[in-house]
Amino acid sequence: MVKPILVISECPHPVGHAAARGAMLAAALQCRSMDFLSSMREATALCECMEDVKQARASALLRFGVHCSARFDFGAFPASLMKRAIDADPLLIATAWQAHEWWPILHNFNLLRDICRASMKPVLLVRQPAHKPYAHAVFPSDFSPDSLNTLKVALRLLPATRLTIVHAFHVPGEGQMRAAGVRDDVIGTCRRNAERTAQEAFARMAAELRPRAAKLSLVLLPKPTGMAVANYVNAVDADIIVLSDSQRWLVDDWSWQTRAREMLEKTSSDLLMVSSPNTRSPMVAGSRMLVNHEGGEG
Incomplete structure (x- = not known):
């Protein structure tokens, strides 16, 4: 039942x-x-x-x-x-x-x-009138085990919804490399390596989620999370955002909450939050x- x-x-x-x-x-x-x-x-x-x-x-x-x-x-x-x-x-x-x-x-x-x-429990914050089923969900993910758990829950609760995983990445030390005069082609190689690492992580996640992985796609944003994800949500007119409330250290949790509130402020989509089993209150x-x-x- x-x-x-x-x-x-x-x-x-x-x-x-x-x-x-x-x-x-x-x-x-x-x-x-x-x-x-x-x-x-x-x-x-x-x-x-x-x-x-x-x-x-x-x-x-x-x-x-x-x-x-x-x-x-x-x-x-x-x-x-x-x-x-x-x-x-x-x-x-x-x-x-x-x-x-x-x-x-x-x-x-x-x-x-x-x-x-x-x-x-998964919690849905409804902001918009429910005129039609959710068509497109966006999930900011770091490919962690908690992200995988969140994705499984979202796919189960949104069975007819296309889901885009958005991974915002940066090249470690890019600012220092540019300040030190490192050539653009070297930095470009570092960026491509970061993209390849993210694509491999997505492939592993999709393999674990078959056959439901057919509804998944990946978008890589080479920017800090917050506004980059919000801009993408608005550009594709996604009607729901999935958030993973996973276990974090205190400072990391504050940072995550700040980014999530910023995304909430800059978008009008509904939000589905899924809590990790390790996140206790x-x-x-x-x-x-x-x-x-x-x-x-x-």
């Missing part, structure tokens, strides 16, 4: 985009169930929250044949929902982009990261359940 897709939201942020995308993915994955977990800070918002979820549930059933259950929590988001999310053991957690008056990029990236690390406790509504009309 295929696990359900879980859609989490905080009232008054609309749940529609995330619910539609979750239902679309559920149908593609032969998953006929989806769960809603909605949080509110005040009990007076319950009616508004229930109405929003009711409309999303009806749309999921009518458009994709996906049956939904709904639960409503009172407390801070996402802490109030995390224990419920873990208990549900979903295939995927989807949440919508949240408006924020001062720091929307930081707020939404931290939300995505925290949910992914606490739940250890303290469990946050759920809060008191207010309403539990299973099946039927809300």
Whole structure:
């Protein structure tokens, strides 16, 4: 039996985009169930929250044949929902982009990261209306074992999506070589060696992923990651970016988060974050359940 897709939201942020995308993915994955977990800070918002979820549930059933259950929590988001999310053991957690008056990029990236690390489940941050299935995914990869794990998860969750692996590389010591007057043809040889190393790593990864590797392609960007990947995403109009939240040393993790936030700021694509089994985060406790509504009309 295929696990359900879980859609989490905080009232008054609309749940529609995330619910539609979750239902679309559920149908593609032969998953006929989806769960809603909605949080509110005040009990007076319950009616508004229930109405929003009711409309999303009806749309999921009518458009994709996906049956939904709904639960409503009172407390801070996402802490109030995390224990419920873990208990549900979903295939995927989807949440919508949240408006924020001062720091929307930081707020939404931290939300995505925290949910992914606490739940250890793939988390989809939905930014765009779900008019059609994802056509093109971009995955910035360093060809590490954690990248391979992320790629396997992405291929499983996005079965009909073309996936481009983007590897941004640099020639070690290029700046010093140029400052020392090293000839361009020598630096060019170093660059070609770096490209060949990346292509060989891609070939090994593709060999391990057969037959699904047919959907993969490789793009090499000889620039620092951040903006190089963002520019590529925008140029090809990719509709989803895959991020690997793998185990890193503290400084490396800060650097990765900075690059990821920059990419989030410079693009408008949805994001799928996959956490490595080695990436652990303290469990946050759920809060008191207010309403539990299973099946039927809300």
